Amino acid sequence: MKKILILTGALFLFLQSDAQPYLQSRAVDVSKDFEDFSNTYFFADSLSSFDPSTASGTISWKRHSLYARQAFNTTTVLPQPLDMLDFPETQYENNPRLQFKIHFISPQTVRLRVYTSPVIFPEEESLMLCGNPPSDETWIYSYEEGSHIYKGQSGSLVIKEYPFTILLCDENGRELTRTRHWADNDSTQIKVMPFQFIKRASDNIRSINPVFSLHPGEKIVGCGESPTALNKVGQKVHLFVTDPQSPESDQMYKPIPFFFSSRGYGMFMHTSAPVTCDFGASHAGTSKLFMADETLDLFLFWGKPDQIIDQYTDLTGKAAMPPVWSFGTWMSRITYFSQEEGYEIARQLRDNRIPSDVIHFDTGWFQTDWQCDYVFAPDRFPEAQKTINALLADGFHISSWQLQNLTPKNKHFPELIEKGPYV
Structure with a gap:
């Protein structure tokens, strides 16, 4: 019996090694949870309500499950719509409508918060921020053809009703990046998972995964101290504090959930949870931000690199110049x-x-x-x-x-x- 228990335990650790790390110092790859067939997937589908005066509303999330698909002599993963099996079925939504809100911080900074649960906890003071972010009243709202548009001095934020999409554009209307929707897939075989969150079957914990477009020739810089290439495009970066003990490793002493793009935008992921950033590593046209956090709290920046860093440090604090x-x-x-x-x-x-x-x-x-x-x-x-x-x-x-x-x-x-x- 003892041998059976030992073998069972060893097999469990072996199976878990591809899901979550069992060594305390190993960086967490959050993306693994988004490949688990036992989890439930919710895709951002449409804007179910919106109040322009408060820049807040609800998103309709379509419930899905993962299935294996064999085609063209290979086996891939294909999500399919899922009818809820939760009981009592009258008390839960199959495709939940959950809140999101936008806060305009400055002419170059916007805060986006997306919730994956109907229970929203009261906001508390964050150690990652220098007090409560200010408010800016200079953004101008307009509506045209199913799109809610907020225009600022350096660019615009566009919210499309269907397919649900959040676009960042520069001051001339050029698209900088946008969230991905399932409808954006234009390939028979290569499907990109869209902006989504999951509910884990093992513990019902939710994690969120905003997915953004990545353009040809675009460069991404940031994410903290790292010995890997300065341009993070093509890399999968784990924002998890470890002692790498070698510059040949991709692990980091000081990961920072902030980056900026050569196209003129930046992002600060306001979370202390583990994060995995897939910058075109698994698909050349997408940046996938896997967060072990049930709430997306994302600061968006417009401008040149020095302007973006200035806006970011306005929020998080400016370091004194070392001697x-x-x-x-x-x-x-x-x-x-x-x-x-x-x-x-x-x-x-x-x-x-x-x-x-x-x-x-x-x-x-x-x-x-x-x-x-x-x-x-x-x-x-x-x-x-x-x-x-x-x-x-x-x-x-x-x-x-x-x-x-x-x-x-x-x-x-x-x-x-x-x-x-x-x-």
Whole structure:
């Protein structure tokens, strides 16, 4: 019996490996949930109501399920409309009509919120924003041929009633990007999933996936610190904090849910949930933003790159300019173990006329290597403060590495447990 349980557990982990990560440090690929045949899919279909005065309304979402389709000697996935099996059927909508709203922040910034549940939680202060975003009254509304149009100084936002589409245009009316609808598919075999959300069968959690058009030659820049190509088109980017431990990896220390396009628009995904951005990786003509969040809170920007970044940082905060020395060469390795090594490295740099502004001691300044106790080892750094002052006088700032967690053998560990300042 025990062997059967072990084999069953191993098989479960194997099957789960293609769905969600079972290793704590592995980046989450949110797109995998949108390939699961057990989940229920809802496609943004039509505008069921809209109030131009409040720029809010409801979207009709068509319920679908995934099916395998064999054609042209291959097996693909084809969604089909689904009749709801939920009980009691009189209490739920097969094709729910759910709220969305638009908030005009500035002449170049618009906030779009789309809800996937009839239950909308009260808005709270966000740590990702510098207070509540302001309101702008300069956008002018008009209506023509099934389209609600808001025109600003730098472009326009268009909401089409059917097929439901949100378009971003520049000041001359040129389309920058638009959301994808199922009706946009013009190929017999290659179908692109449209703007959608899912309800997961395993736990009823909802996740949303806005899908936008990507034009030939378009370039996408952003998403945080990454060693991969600057232009993210053709890449699948996982916005999930990891310790990649190698520049050869596509993982990131500092993912940021913000990017901008060479066509003159940008987007800030206001969520702390994992996000996977597929910028033309699975289909050359689409950008797919998979979010492990039931609400889409998306800030849209118009303008040149510097204008977009300025608008983005107006919302999230503008970083202070670092000191000039921080842009210089940082000399480091794993690790310098003594103040004598620090002095020797400084001497060699200056003797060889190698510009450098920082000496990074990494982990070796503790008494026990990697045991981070915030104290210089007295036998190897007997004059720590004097060393720091001397190196600073020679033009070197000091960086000392510190791991944020304390191990059980660390002298501060009992105090940490006793007083509770831990996560």
